[in-house]
Amino acid sequence: MKNFKLLAIVGIFSIALVACGGEDKVDETNSDNTQTETVESTPKPTEAIEVTETTEVTEESLESEVVESEPESSEQPAVTEPSPVYYSALSSANYYISIKGMSQGSLYDRLVLDRVPKAAAQYAIDNVTADWNEEALESAENYQNAITMSSQALYDQLIYDQFTPEQVQYAIDNISQ
Incomplete structure (x- = not known):
């Protein structure tokens, strides 16, 4: 049983060493028959990460996320499909309405306080099921x-x-x- 535990620990240690970027030793023989040892370091996963682009989310960019569906015939107008941010705002609005009597204005303020973009908060107010x-x-x-x-x-x-x-x-x- 002790041998099994020791093997398990050695195995885990080996996996951790490889995953963390252990060093690889390479023995080389030079032309003058002297042997040198070269240590090559394996790059760590964090060294390979490179950020190439950042995107700032603004209210205008969220408004542009509304996707227009293709009309099925030329007589029907295009139907717009709200983005996930709008659906999330609507879900939050329905939740707040279910737990407390709120006015449209106080619900809007609550959503904006929760850092919901103003356009999404207005969408939620316009579409929430409330009397x-x-x-x-x-x-x-x-x-x-x-x-x-x-x-x-x-x-x-x-x-x-x-x-x-x-x-x-x-x-x-x-x-x-």
Whole structure:
């Protein structure tokens, strides 16, 4: 059993030595019959890496990632397919809507705070599945459950949270007292 462990350790060490770029010795015989030893170093993997180009991701470059599909007939307009960044923004928007009542404005701000490009955040706002009146109502109920507020204080808070006056009025009219 000890021999097996020793062989395993030697094997692992050998693999590590080769992988890390061990040295290869080459014996050469010169014309005057003297023997010299040349050590050739194997390049390490990090030495072979060369960066040839860097790409900066900007909002404009993300907007250009929208791919246009070929129309099937000449009568149909081209359909645009959003980039993965846009889908990711939409997914985040759906997540935030599912856990908290948020206005369009506060959702947009949250996405931008999460470093979502502005164009992708706007795409998410435009395409998220949400009933903004119900979001205002949910937010109003959350405030009422946390602290008791007058209708005017609740109205002011929801306006501050970037709900529209119509959405706030819906919430005020439909909140369970």
